[in-house]
Amino acid sequence: MGYPLRTGQATLWLACFFATQAAFAATPENLHNHPVWLTLGHYHQDTLGSGYTSQADDPAFFLSEHGKTSPRDELAATLEAIQQPGGGNDHARCRFPARDAWLREQLDLPGAQVDCPDYDEWFEELNTEKVTLVFAASYLNSPSSMFGHTFLRLDPPQNDSEADLLLANTISYAADAAEHDSELLFAYRGIFGGYPGITAIRPYYEMIRLYNDIEHRDLWEYTLNLSQPEVDTMLAHTWEIQDKNFDYYFFDENCAYRLLALIDAARPGTNLLNEVSTHAIPSDTVRWVRDAGLVERVHYRPSAATAVSHRLDTLPRDHRTIAAAIASGYVQVDGPELQQLTDQERAWVLDATYDYVRYQSEAKGWPREFAAPLSHQLLVSRSRIEEARDMPPVPEPEIRDDQGHDTFRVSLGFGQLAHEEFTQLTLRPAYHDVLDPPAGYRSGAQLQFLRLDARLYHDNQELQVEQLVGVEIRSLSPRNQFFSPTSWQVGFGGRRTDTGTERVFTPYLEGGAGGSWRLGQNSQAFAIATADLEIDDDIRRGHDFAPGADLGLLHQTNRFSLLAGAKTKAWIISNQHRQDQLYVKGNLHIGREFSVFAEFTREDHFDRYQSTWQAGIHAYF
């Protein structure tokens, strides 16, 4: 179809090519294929053919009208533009300082000073010595945040007493979605494109407010070992892409992806983008950065939720009770219960109570008429205590998020279903389930994408898809005196279901909500009300629905994880039978690379008993 068009392009290309050759004979032949040039132009090799296309979706990012698809034309145009006399904000040298610096170095061009008022001011105000990659971990009771979020912090010189990390600037890249877009539209446009991605510069204290305080996510700060010239190159390139549109895609060209491109630009040869295949999960990108030897030091900044839990836990039990009573309004801030404490003890109770009241106001929307006067009284009382030691800081978790098990899991198992032997192969691209090694993950949280269970039955050599999980999210968050989160789960996909005569593959949708209570350091008991929907021609009425319940125990340690319980479902539309299940699943962890698993299920369905067991090994990549 595009034959004449292509000829046209080719002619044009040739014209440009010769023009370039004539004007800049000094251009080394393959400079436009240089990795640094390709990185600076965000060029990637086309899937089909040998050409290149830039990921920038903004004409303002290119100086040549063929810049998007021609690194050569763009290089020629850039080279011409930066050699024009003059200066000022609109000069190519001011718009593309990173390209300018690199080309001048490569071609030994005279590097005369150029006057770029806006860029120079911007650069000076950012006042950056070090760059820190900040990772916002997933938050309590929200496994969907498990992918995390990353942004870059521009750290001012440490010996500058007028500088302060809270005032440091950050660079982040995000989808510029309209506030009124529904979740569905957001999901659709995010996956198939349609949202512009924007590079935003914001002060760190705003990011702390957003992630630490509002979303209750812990922040991990990975200071990179970039040298001052490398940092300067990164800033110069940030200036080039700032305000330029790069379409945003959730799975690959997302927040983390664009930051990797910036790091690649800062230190040529790093090639972090080569690690990206189909998706760039922010927590994985942190691993790549770490594995590339880019991390100098790591600092942990707990979220408001983590800090308040820790503070409450630090209080002795009877002081904790006083804190709960003050927060509920049963005990006055100047009441005798508090006055009898020493200054030191009272200071800690007031601190912990204040943090708790703030947390509840932000997270649970406690009414201001109650929370604000109480907050004020707590702080006024606290300000009268002068010499109190600070509460001990939240200890840094022993295992960081990036040190947890790798997220791609392959499993091989052997088992029996009602005396039929099978071998099962499971592939799970992402991310974590409650039986995987828990270190580095939130306890009780589970998020799985696109898990495929395939079985080969030995007797008849039949290969069957047992289950294909689209998405499965589960959050078991224990309730206590202070916090009362809802435990919940949701999932959809396809699975084998028993129609009474055969096991057919049917699409399903399931969900549930309930509560969970801590039994010990590593154990919790949960009770969830569930609902299941299956839709398939092979089901008598085409679909079936089951309310049900799931009661169980979850135990998670770095050595061993166990999930056991009883499920009951009452299928009420088509098959009108109860389905009762007892299940036990255990994983023995061998480091964070392997787990040996075993599971047993006893089921009563259609008035007959049936057992399934399976054992095998999980490997994490």
Add this chain to the structure above:
Amino acid sequence: MKKLIAGAILLGASSMAFAQPGCGVGAMIWEGQSGIAPHVLAATTNGTFGNQTFGMTTGTLGCQTNQSVQSMAMYMDSNIDKVARDMSRGNGENLDTLAVLLGVDQVDRDSFRKVLQDNFATIFPNADTTSGEAVDAIVSLLEQNESLSKYVAA
């Protein structure tokens, strides 16, 4: 110093176009919920929904002419509850940031922290105190202090 203030103002300017800090009534302390319930998908995928910065309201109080005080006012406006918390405890990183914005020298930092802690109830007389009122109270407290008055001189 100039660099820092310019930086602090740049931060604000990136999203709120040179509001006049120190002129506004500002945010009321403990405003209640910040109103941004995390979008499930936004959390997964890092979309941004509209402008999540915390704007300033212009009001009736007199404008501060001291640039450092303006920077402090701007910071207080976004972080008033955390500043108040640190102030009641007499230490904390938000109090340090305030000292940095005002350009308080290391030697004066201890007395700076102590003045603010001791006068907490003056700076925040009630639960409806706004950041603008708190800034004005801090300025007049510092003005009365021999070693600290230089940091808020107009």
